[in-house]
Amino acid sequence: MSSLFPTYARWDIAVEEAHGTTVIDRNGKEYLDFVSGIAVCNLGHCHPKVVGAVQEQLNKVWHVSNLFHIPLQEEVAQLLVENSSGDYVFFCNSGAEANEAAIKLARKYTGKKKILSFKQSFHGRTMATLSATGQEKVQLGFAPLLEGFEYLPYNDAASAMEAINEDVAAVMIEVIQGEGGVNPGEQEFIEAVAKSCNEHNVLLIIDEIQTGIGRTGKPFAYQHYSISPDIVTVAKGLGNGFPVGALIGKEKLKEAFGPGSHGSTFGGNPLAMAAAKATLTEIFNEQFLQDVEEKGIYLMNQLKEKLSKSNIVENVRGKGLMIGIACKEEVANQVTQLRQEGLLVLNAGPNVIRLLPALIISKEEIDQAVSLLEKELVK
Known part of the structure; x- marks a missing residue:
């Protein structure tokens, strides 16, 4: 029995360690992290x-x-x-x-x-x-x-x-x-x-x-x-x-x-x-920020292309690496399913999937995340 006030609806994950864009739970399962501590670990976990x-x-x-x-x-x-x-x-x-x-x-x-x-x-x-x-x-x-x-x-x-x-x-x-x-x-x-x-x-x-x-x-x-x-x-x-x-x-x-x-x-x-x-x-380095802007545009374009045939996605919006996927229905089930598939995302209100990857995210990791989102949202 927990001695903590139940102020959080916690996920069924206990994080053992995290590095860069990867979170590893106590069972050894790895997750691609598009939460980043809720836009906190902008340089990824345990940046050297x-x-x-x-x-x-x-x-x-x-x-x-x-x-x-x-x-x-x-x-x-x-x-x-x-x-x-x-x-x-x-x-x-x-x-x-x-x-x-x-x-x-x-x-x-x-x-x-x-x-x-x-x-x-x-x-x-x-x-x-x-x-x-x-x-x-x-x-x-x-x-x-x-x-x-x-x-x-x-x-x-x-x-x-x-x-x-x-x-x-x-x-x-x-x-x-x-x-x-x-x-x-x-x-x-x-x-x-x-x-x-x-x-x-x-x-x-x-x-x-x-x-x-x-x-x-x-x-x-x-x-x-x-x-x-x-x-x-x-x-x-x-x-x-x-x-x-x-x-x-x-x-x-x-x-x-x-x-x-x-x-x-x-x-x-x-x-x-x-x-x-x-x-x-x-x-606060010009090249770093330019890379963030470019990766944000790439992520946005990939999402718009891959999710264009979804029956539940209304639009994709945001700026840089702060993106929301607005849906026609509540997204709690999708957020849970993506977590089970190894991708950590948030909701923003009942109908929006929120993406907040670390700013050091690679294009390969963006492609991986988009593929899992497409699998879940285009059916």
């Missing part, structure tokens, strides 16, 4: 450079707290600001914490409490981030939620432009909704939201927890659009499996997050920073 950096740091110092200067924080922060629209970084331990910090910063800087987010969004499971999430199913049982949040229809530029005004502190948005179904934001919609925020002096918060750190072929997914967000939140892929999150903000926000305004005991600890520095050094 990340492992080496963490092992080296283990023999130096693990934790001192943010009462001390931690030089690695400065190095990782520099990598993040050099590859984003931001100027300053706050480190924490997870995506929910990064979004929590963004909500606090937006309210403190603007002096306003109203924050707009979008239906089918997902921003976390703390009380503030749960309140920002536009999905009733994850909010059930936790009322009363935090006041001040309003949910707008996604990809509806007119609705967003009407709602954004001087009473709003911030707009919080995923440029590709992950948990909500792998829904890419349309160019006109995302850019209209950004323009309205700028016109009304409203902060634009881009949640890059799942889409960031190279996942779409750029350092951050918002860079596919002509926008410059005030705040960007990241986690998941930032440490390639080591728990770490970050908020990246523009210079004007600096004074609102002064001493005592926010904090995290473990945020930015030396081990997390060692993992993050090694991860970013590999991923």
Whole structure:
């Protein structure tokens, strides 16, 4: 009998070890991993450079707290600001914490409490981030939620432009909704939201927890659009499996997050920073990102071709190596069957199969995965 709270509907797999794109269970069965810890292990499992950096740091110092200067924080922060629209970084331990910090910063800087987010969004499971999430199913049982949040229809530029005004502190948005179904934001919609925020002096918060750190072929997914967000939140892929999150903000926000305004005991600890520095050094490389973009196009084209005769597939959508296969029926059985066949995939909502392979995936492994998907979905 388990002593764990049953908060997860766990798969019947206990992982013994994992390397690159391969996961091996306790029975010795191997799986091709198109989950990557839910877009976390972007460099694959046990990447040697990340492992080496963490092992080296283990023999130096693990934790001192943010009462001390931690030089690695400065190095990782520099990598993040050099590859984003931001100027300053706050480190924490997870995506929910990064979004929590963004909500606090937006309210403190603007002096306003109203924050707009979008239906089918997902921003976390703390009380503030749960309140920002536009999905009733994850909010059930936790009322009363935090006041001040309003949910707008996604990809509806007119609705967003009407709602954004001087009473709003911030707009919080995923440029590709992950948990909500792998829904890419349309160019006109995302850019209209950004323009309205700028016109009304409203902060634009881009949640890059799942889409960031190279996942779409750029350092951050918002860079596919002509926008410059005030705040960007990241986690998941930032440490390639080591728990770490970050908020990246523009210079004007600096004074609102002064001493005592926010904090995290473990945020930015030396081990997390060692993992993050090694991860970013590999991923924030022009050739690496170009390869991700090319492999994403290849995967998308192969899926569209091979699944075109499926009776249940409606469309294939996404960007880079974040792809959703939208179906006309619930996909739980297909996800289970693919797992039995040795391919690990996720759902995103009841009707979407979500693919999140490591960014180091090979074309041969893409072909292998597409073949198994075709076998399951084209009958």
